[in-house]
Amino acid sequence: MQQRLRAALDRAFLVIGCLCHWVVARLPLTRDPDLWVFGTRSGQGFADNAKYLYLHVAANHPEIRAVWLSTDPEVVETLRARGYEAHHTRSLRGLRANLRAGVVCVTHGLRDVTLALSGGARAVLLWHGTPLKHISWDSHFPGEPLPVRLAHSYAHDVLDRITIPAEAMIPAFVSGLHIDPEVLAVTGYPRNDALVGSIADDDIGLDGASLRAVEALAAEHRLVLSLPTFRDSGESVFETLDTAALDELLERHDAYLLVKPHPNEPLEPGTLAGDRIRGLPERVDSHALLPLADALLTDYSSVFFDYLLLDRPVLFYAPDLDRYRAERGFYFDYDEVTPGPVARTNPELLAALDRTLGAEADGFAAERARVRERFCDTRPDRAERVFRTVRGHENKRVRRSP
Known part of the structure; x- marks a missing residue:
């Protein structure tokens, strides 16, 4: 019973979040192109591609105000203690940063931050794997109720960039996410920089x-x-x-x-x-x-x-x-x-x-x-390649045709 209730609430929040996103995107808000917010796994933890891109941007691009948003107080506290800017997702500072950010970087979807407040920002999906098995529309999305399917479609349609590891994966992402291939950028994944090199402060968020x-x-x-x-x-x-x-x-x-x-x-x-x-x-x-x-x-x-x-x-x-x-x-x-x-x-x-x-x-x-x-993308400096891809995509909003 509890599991079904959680699933129903999750679907409701997705639909409401997309409706709010649509409204916010049409408000006369001023977003700062040099303010980037990051999040992962519905706000939980400090991990995956968003983590490594965030660390890279914070260390190498002082012109960007990099802000990590999380629902985990321990993650926020640890990042602040190391000198990084981080806020609880639902705190006033977190909500304000989300509302003013020109760029939103996530791994699973815009609910990694606050979906409702991300309307009008450039949305970058860093993704979290190389799809071998079917995902999203090729998996469980078709069995969802109509309002949920429409919400999923909207949430993918507002993505400006999706980073992927190789050209061979383009058909899988196009099929699984129902997106225009022009949205995809073959950059490799920032997290893989840590496999072959040392990343400062990558111990944050670990056990x-x-x-x-x-x-x-x-x-x-x-x-x-x-x-x-x-x-x-x-x-x-x-x-x-x-x-x-x-x-x-x-x-x-x-x-x-x-x-x-x-x-x-x-x-x-x-x-x-x-x-x-x-x-x-x-x-x-x-x-x-x-x-x-x-x-x-x-x-x-x-x-x-x-x-x-x-x-x-x-x-x-x-x-x-x-x-x-x-x-x-x-x-x-x-x-x-x-x-x-x-x-x-x-x-x-x-x-x-x-x-x-x-x-x-x-x-x-x-x-x-x-x-x-x-x-696999075997080139070095994947995080920097993602950064340049996002930075070079400013003022260009690619949309899938309805």
Whole structure:
């Protein structure tokens, strides 16, 4: 009952927010082109592409007043203590900044800040992945009530720029978001700058204790990081694992499996068992963990595209591949874009892990290079490229034809 109520309220707030956005966009407001506000994940946390673009702009472009908006008081307090400007999303200062900002930068949608007050600002969607599985209009949007579908359509139509990692992804974004391809900018993702370089203050927003514990493990042992995707059915891939056999294999190779569940899939107590299998809190930033991992284990999560920039082994565990393909669907042939062993059963997973952690030569380097060239932006300074794209787009408002 509570879940249905939350879903109904979420839909209502979306519709109302879009109506207010439409009104605000038509008011004679003066917006400051040098005031940029940033947010992510409906105001929760300090993470993803918005985080890294914000840090870059604040450090390298003093001509821009960069403001982080969040509903998390701890994030606001920490940023302020480090010398950054940040406000609670619904505070007077936060609302005023949102209303005056010339540019709004978000990762999931304009509700990462205050949707209602963003009308008239240049809206930049930094996105949060490389769509392998179907998204938005190719997924759950068509089943929504008509007012909600109209709101989703409006919320995408007011976007001025969407940053994406590669030209190969243009058809997926056009199909999934129902947007004009002219809105898309192939820039790469700012968060990936942190995979191959050092970013000042990127520890903000992380679970420091958990990260230090992982760093300590990485200094002494081999680590396999597990980042599975969320399943709409509510089922967990962890429920299918033979944890006893897996733990024995990991001990034999002096390795650990670190499991970071999707934010919508909290681990139930007792789901993981074993000395060599560790669950990680939801708050730990996945991108901070990637450089520490010797190998990545996933299923349908697009995080593996980012991990390819490190050129390390990737393993796939997809016991429900046929069902997932039929119910959710993919933009690309799964077998064509997964540069690593694809295990469908526990024995296959154990064998793949044994080969990866053992002395056998890496047989997927060429496959990783092929997929990386197609789907990843390997150029440096992605955050600066996004900044220049947004800055150069001033006074140009691109709209999808009705």
